[in-house]
Amino acid sequence: MKNLYISLGFMLVAMSVAAQNAATAEADKLFKKFEYLDAAKEYQKIKSKDGYVYKQIAESYFNVYNSKEAVKWYAKAVESKQDAETYYRYAQMLKAEGKYEESNKQMQKFASMAPKDQRAIAFNQDPDYLPKLKTQTRLFDEQLLDISDKKYADFGAVLVDNTLYFTSARNTARRTYGRNEEPFLDMYMATYNSNGTISNPTPIEEINSKYHDGPAAVTADGNTMYFSSESFKEGNYEKDTPGQRTGLIYLFVATKVNGVWTNIKPVPFNGKTWSTGNPSISKDGKTLYFASNRKGSLGATDIWKVEVKGNNTYGEPVNLGKKVNTEGNENFPFIADDNKLYFSSDGRKGVGALDIYVKDLNADSEALNLGLPVNSPQDDFSFSFNVTANKGFFASNRNGNDDLYLATPICGVDAVVMVTDSKTGKPLVTANVAILDAKGNIIETRKTNTDGWVTYSIDCNTPYSLLVSADGYTSVSKPLDKHAGGKQEAKVSLDPIESIIKGDMVQLNDIYFEFDKSNITQEGAAELNKLVAVMKARPNIVIMAKAHTDNRGSEEYNLSLSDRRARAVVQYVISQGVDENRISGQGYGESQPRVNCTECTDEQHAQNRRNEFIIVKK
CATH class of the missing domain: 1.25.40.10 (Tetratricopeptide repeat domain)
Incomplete structure (x- = not known):
């Protein structure tokens, strides 16, 4: 339906x-x-x-x-x-x-x-x-709400504090609406408990009339309600044929006094030739969003906004423009406390008929389709999101009836990695970008596109690292810090190979080993790949790899450890396709310190604990 x-x-x-x-x-x-x-x-x-x-x-x-x-x-x-x-x-x-x-x-x-x-x-x-x-990153999990009626339509759920307001046709004691043989729509409310359970819904008697009523928007203080109903309430309708009248959708506003909704009146920007409905109110109560086919709409229905000045006075309605509206139908706006506008549209690239989108009004960005499973091949609409509770609600007829669903955010991060040439600043195409987990395991490797970037979907609040390389450039290892969600941008600049050749040396960053071990780590391999790249680019170069330690520990032990590490470096380079005759290695222990000191500082120890790559033949 x-x-x-x-x-x-x-x-x-x-x-x-x-x-x-x-x-x-x-x-x-x-x-x-x-x-x-x-x-x-x-x-x-x-x-x-x-x-x-x-x-x-x-x-x-x-x-x-x-x-x-x-x-x-x-x-x-x-x-x-x-x-x-x-x-x-x-x-x-x-x-x-x-x-x-x-x-x-x-x-x-x-x-x-x-x-x-x-x-x-x-x-x-x-x-x-x-x-x-x-296949885009899943933003939400969905779950059918128990309060959904199995036969009649429910939609327009909005959570204000712990009260859930929604619209339903479940009142079978009401007269039926001839066009779908369901009862007329009423407004309902229920208590949303901290454990996620919802009380039995009760009708809002003061709001409900003999016409369609709902959906509604309620201000943050819970004392003002904007809701949709029919123009018949005001005696406004079009006469079609004898006995047939066509009404429009009007917006009404009500205030709560001693727990009762009263003082119900239409907003002054309703019109006799257009409909105005499906409201949403900003956190500060100063901006009202709504759907309308009023003059100036781009399509069949558009999303509009209007300034709320108080005492039932308002500014001039403003169309949200092409960043939101299309020549199709845009409807069911909801403005969240973080200034993100959720709305439904059948005029955009979607999964089905009506899909749900979100537009961050703080950014000059395009509206984002919420994707599966919130959107389906059928109509998905009336999405609302409570930032405090971190819960969303929406309606869908994916099962043949308009039902209410809970949308629980999946915490995910879009890691956007931009790779450039450090000298020219130009993007590097087809650079290899590997993403690694906290243990240094490579999860996946992708190549940058023609704009020099690649995107990974990763988990929130989880550390990752990047290993970036490209032909003719030195590779770079870069950490990705934990991120709470949304988008994380990382810029990586690669140095041309020639930049690390300094006189008769290939200058690399420190090759780190685990304490008392000589095996090559993931970070060490990333650095050694720079040496491999140089040797492949210059096939005549011959390298002597020298390993040094600081003076902590015995001379004999340090000499043995440095020699094992030098040989490990050589073996790694050979394993990457470099001829074994082009590289040799030797450990020197503490015999050739860069800084001569007896009571050395930590900084001095670090300078002495080093690797050197000497070009013995060019």
Whole structure:
């Protein structure tokens, strides 16, 4: 079932049609009244069907989100020429059915017919986006909430302190809404306990009316509520046919006095020719976000914001622009306390029909698709996130009914590694970037792209290190500190090989060994790879590797230890493909100190404990 607040009010006028001819008059009348299932039946009774009839049947099923039937009838409709939007909707329904290749074909037709449409531009820039979207870092785990009704729609959950507000059609004592035969929507509240359990929901009697009510936004102090309802409350509606009235979605505001919601009144920026609903209020209570198809919208519905000045006075509504809105439907905004805007859209590159996105309003960045498993091939919408509780809530009809889900963040970090030439500052293409765990084990090695960077998805609060190398350059080992989440950028500059040749020496950083051991460590190997690179670039060079110790310990022991370490260095270099005749090694113990001292400081000991790589032949 396509969610009511997508089909109700916002898209009604846009999808109303005039009678095509006498044969379709009855079906067209039902379609205009939004009785989509009955309209589909009437259209199917017409014996001589044409492209218009097939399209109307498909649109009927599109509006109730029966993707299987919609795909069937869109396939017949596009056998004759259709408008661009029909191909777009066909593509969305194919995607909902998991038919991604065919969906792309229809998107290509849409893009060719509407090349300036923002949705077409985005598709043309990256037509094969779906595999990447499906494999992107998981941001959340999802879990069906126990309070979801098994039969009737639930959505729009928002957690304020320990109170969970949401919208539901579960009140079977209410009259039913003819377009989907479910009860009218009501607002509910429940207690969200610290252990994650939720109390039995109770209706908010003061808010609920005989019309659709909800979803709502509640200020941080819990004393002001903005909520969606119908314009019928104010006596505003459009007369269609005798006995048929079309209402709009209006925003209302209420205040809590002695625990009771009262003083309910409409906001002044409602309009008689557009809908205004699905509110969200900023932490400071000064900015109200909402969805509307008012004048100035880029698409069918857009996300807007307005300044709250107090005493039911507001600034002029402002469209959030192309960083958020498209020519499609953007709806269900939620502004989190960290100024991240979550919203749903069917006009962006997504997994299914409506997908959930997040836009950081503190940064000049593109909206990010939340990916699997929050998004699915079906409609996913009304996402909210409580920063204090570190919990999100959203609705989805992935199981055939609008249900409430819990979204628990997975702590992950996108480590973006940029590799450049230290001399020119230019990015290095196809450099090797290995990421290592805390024990020095290589997890994976990737090559930088044409811009010189590579991205790894790593765990939060976990130490890693990088090993970066490139042909003609010295390699670098660099630690990645623990990071609490989000994005971590690391810049690595590689020196050209020639830069480490100093006269008759190849100058490396210290080759570290574990205490009393002579085996090559991961860090030592990274440094020795620089020597290997030099010897491969200059095939005539012959190297003498000298190992020295400080004067702690006996002379005999230090000589033996340094000799073992020198031989270990030689063996490592040979193992990397260098001819054994081009490198030799010897340990000198403490016999050739760089600093002559008896009571040496730690710094002096470090200077004496060294490796030297002498060029004995060029």
